[in-house]
Amino acid sequence: xxxxxxxxxxxxxxxxxxxxxxxxxxxxxxxxxxxxxxxxxxxxxxxxxxxxxxxxxxxxxxxxxxxxxxxxxxxxxxxxxxxxxxxxxxxxxxxxxxxxxxxxxxxxxxxxxxxxxxxxxxxxxxxxxxxxxxxxxxxxxxxxx
Numbered sequence: 638x639x640x641x642x643x644x645x646x647x648x649x650x651x652x653x654x655x656x657x658x659x660x661x662x663x664x665x666x667x668x669x670x671x672x673x674x675x676x677x678x679x680x681x682x683x684x685x686x687x688x689x690x691x692x693x694x695x696x697x698x699x700x701x702x703x704x705x706x707x708x709x710x711x712x713x714x715x716x717x718x719x720x721x722x723x724x725x726x727x728x729x730x731x732x733x734x735x736x737x738x739x740x741x742x743x744x745x746x747x748x749x750x751x752x753x754x755x756x757x758x759x760x761x762x763x764x765x766x767x768x769x770x771x772x773x774x775x776x777x778x779x780x781x782x
Contacts (some may be wrong), residue, residue, distance in 0.1 A: 670710065673703040677717050684717075684766075689724025712741035713755035715762035723767040731767050738763060745760040 657679075664672055680695035696717040703710060719734035742760055 662770060669703060670706070672742065673699040673706070673710070673714065676702060677714055680717050680721060684720055684724060693725055693727075695722030707742040708741040709746075709755050712738045712745065712760065715741060716760060720763055720766040723770040726770070728770050728772070731770075735764060735767060745769070 649699065652687040662671075676695050676699035680692045680699060683689075684692035684696055700711075701719055703714060706714070715734045715738040719731050719738060722730035722734055738760055742755065742757065745755075
């Protein structure tokens with residue numbers, strides 16, 4: 638299941654050793670939820686560092702690792718995929734993922750995990766990240782309303 642590995646000295650802009658360790662431990666324990674959440678966290682790190690292609694790759698790997706996830710986790714992962722798609726200027730995929738995020742969030746029950754939960758505020762954050770991408774900003778805002 639290992640999809641994100643870093644070997645040799647770690648350049649300053651790669652995922653942290655803690656994230657890589659968490660990823661490997663989750664894989665070894667066969668803990669699919671922690672595994673996909675760790676990949677999603679690594680996607681977030683990549684996006685924060687401006688690595689759109691890597692962010693999307695990690696977000697896609699996270700979603701692929703959780704085929705039977707509940708709707709709240711699906712929303713969490715699709716939102717990160719939307720952000721990554723926006724970073725690589727894939728408007729169609731970014732807005733499709735946002736629609737999937739909103740749909741999954743609407744199917745989630747009223748409970749929210751104390752840690753790592755995904756709610757309407759988190760969705761709005763992903764929406765902002767998509768709309769903030771320069772090539773998607775104006776047309777994206779109109780198409781999402």
